Amino acid sequence: MEDSSDFKAQLSKLRHDLRTPVGHIIGYAEMVEEDLSPDLLKAFSGDLQAIQNAGHKMLALIEDFLGATTASPDEINVSEAQFQFRMQLNHITGYSEMIFEEATDLDKAEFISDLENISEAGRRALRLVDAIPQRLLAKNAEKEPTPKKEGKSSTERNTSIITSQIGQGGELLVVDDDPSNRELLRRRVKRMGYSVRVVSSGEEALVLLQTERFDLVLLDYMMPGLSGLETLQRLKASSRLRTIPVIMLSASDDIGMMVDCILQGAEDYIFKPYNPVLLQARISACLEKVRLRQNIxxxxxxxxxxxxxxxxxxxxxxxxxxxxxxxxxxxxxxxxxxxxxxxxxxxxxxxxxxxxxxxxxxxxxxxxxxxxxxxxxxxxxxxxxxxxxxxxxxxxxxxxxxxxxxxxxxxxxxxxxxxxxxxxxxxxxxxxxxxxxxxxxxxxxxxxxxxxxxxxxxxxxxxxxxxxxxxxxxxxxxxxxxxxxxxxxxxxxx
Known part of the structure; x- marks a missing residue:
């Protein structure tokens, strides 16, 4: 049996991986609801709220069954955990399918893609739930298999860039290896009135920052290749880039990890899934610091x-x-x-x-x-x-x-x-x-x-x-x- 530190690391990674698709479910459901016209809101609001509620219940279940205080696999009732997770995922799938059918009948294609994103996130979460026993017992926690891509989705296409001086808005760079995370955050930030560019790795971010300027970087902590912490360290080691403020993002609940990021020069951190109000407040506060420093x-x-x-x-x-x-x-x-x-x-x-x-x-x-x-x-x-x-x-x-x-x-x-x-x-x-x-x-x-x-x-x-x-x-x-x-x-x- 692996030692306690190995188990703790595997459990933390499992919590992180489960929270990611759950965050996508909640985030896309919120944005669909925000985009609905008043007449459609009456028809779909209840079902969208049910999806969001199921997502929030899953977050609570993750803490209940897989919390940081769990000391060994013996303390986890795996079968009960899987049953409770699947129950919520069934709710999410059922309500999504009902909305999808009605939206198709009404020819409301504008938010069908977001419903498909919710369904895909639900499937990802289900694969992770099915793999809980193997993940807890494996010596090296493996990543969830990546489904084969059938082509470029709309979330991977290049977005147009409008360079701006820091005013009420600003130019933000989002760095995250997960396509759905990037798309959700891009849309959230754009709705807040900021211009936004997205890249999928720390390496891409560092190359882009050599030629283009940004007012703020939103940087995911856990990425393959160059991690978020390593990317942050390289930014802060550069005489030209060290002054760009960075907000770290993570689905992990490891406070010590975020403390390390602050000590390395990050301005702030945000846990996934994002609370839209908190996200906007953190970004606004960070940019306000920049403006104050410029003014003095x-x-x-x-x-x-x-x-x-x-x-x-x-x-x-x-x-x-x-x-x-x-x-x-x-x-x-x-x-x-x-x-x-x-x-x-x-x-x-x-x-x-x-x-x-x-x-x-x-x-x-x-x-x-x-x-x-x-x-x-x-x-x-x-x-x-x-x-x-x-x-x-x-x-x-x-x-x-x-x-x-x-x-x-x-x-x-x-x-x-x-x-x-x-x-x-x-x-x-x-x-x-x-x-x-x-x-x-x-x-x-x-x-x-x-x-x-x-x-x-x-x-x-x-x-x-x-x-x-x-x-x-x-x-x-x-x-x-x-x-x-x-x-x-x-x-x-x-």
Whole structure:
């Protein structure tokens, strides 16, 4: 007979595995009920409540028969446990079938897939119940056999992503190896007003986090391959990723395990099956902490200026700022100012509706083959002359601010190489050549002195990857210098 510690581990794993499909049963039944129209709610609410009640009774039975205080297999009445579990599963199956038949007759296909998910979770739970004797006596608890897949289900398809700054919503990453867990949590979180992306392993999560930013990670503890705890440890070991808050998820009732996660840097933990109200409260509280830390951090407004020929490079700048926000979390918060993210009204000019460059801390100009679009006569230089373009206005406004108040600090980048143009349209080619000539003359006027020497510095790049590397390095140094300067001033004043 195995020793006590082996049995305890097997019992904990059995509780975990049983709670998972039961959580799916409850979760899908709740969402079907939430989605029903008032007239359908009258018809199906009682049956859906019966399914949920049976699910909650199963959770209680798991604790009653397989609780953590059980010391040996001899203390478990296996036949009685199986009888009680099967009784509740029969209720779940029976009520599901009745709803399914009525929904099919009424041609209500919108929630039939969720009923099928309930039925599949019931079958999974029944297989686990049937295997209780073997699981309790086996020296190594085996996983439930995975049914052969007949094709990709809707829960495995890619979902669209809407990247957002932390506001009332946020961008969340769900990491769970169980497809039904991922789908339930994805739908729950989406209903709460958050954007959500799902992956099936810790390895996938770490790869994704290298290129995309998220405001919060919901991470399953028990996964094959890289476990949730190992994934958490790798996140917290990364200088860039360690500031992303993580909430751990588990169907296990091992408090010690969750304490370990908190000690390793997790913000919070949630036991499965999820209580929707508790889930929302934990996510909201976690994101609120992030907002508070951002608010008390030193803020840097970064004005991104460029004509329309470097749109990919503008996206690079936003991505770089996102990475640096993760790195400087709690110390500094970088706010990109991008005209394309503002609700521009047709009744006003672009320049009248965006934050003035001279009122920011850092100006980033990105140029290539255009100087930009001309401005109306209502926007003139102090001497009454017209600006060459909106980009010229932004550059000179930032430069005037720096001369008068020492801010913003200015970074200027110019892309090398000629743009690809169709030679079939002669006017387009001539217009671009004219734009390149105007841009060169403008830069020469501001950056090159009468003797031919450079009086203003700028950086050249050929590809987006080069801009990415340079801009991250330059912004990091500027922000670090400002933070060090502020610390020195505070120390001197003290």
């Amino acid at each position: 951090s030193k803020q840097f407004r970064i004005f991104i200026s460029s004509p329309g020929d470097v749109i990919p490079e503008r996206r690079v700048a936003k991505t770089v700022i996102g990475r640096l926000n993760e790195e400087f979390f709690g110390r500094a918060y970088l706010i990109p100012i991008l005209w394309e993210e503002e609700p521009m009204l047709a009744s006003e000019t672009f320049q009248a509706q965006i934050h003035p460059p001279h009122e920011t801390e850092i100006y980033v100009g990105i140029l290539w083959s255009r100087i930009g679009s001309p401005l109306p006569d209502t926007i003139l230089r102090p001497d009454g002359t017209r600006y060459e373009s909106g980009t010229a206005f932004e550059f000179e406004d930032a430069l005037d601010g720096f001369k008068q108040q020492g801010s913003p600090e200015m970074l200027l980048y110019r892309k090398q190489g000629a743009p690809t143009l169709s030679l079939e349209d002669r006017d387009v080619v001539l217009d671009r050549l004219d734009q390149i000539e105007k841009l060169t003359r403008y830069l020469d006027r501001w950056l090159i002195g009468e003797d031919g020497s450079y009086i203003g510095a700028f950086h050249m790049f050929e590809a987006e990857e080069q801009l990415d590397t340079m801009l991250e390095m330059h912004l990091r140094k500027l922000v670090e210098a400002r933070l060090t300067e502020d610390t020195t001033v505070e120390t001197d004043e003290a």
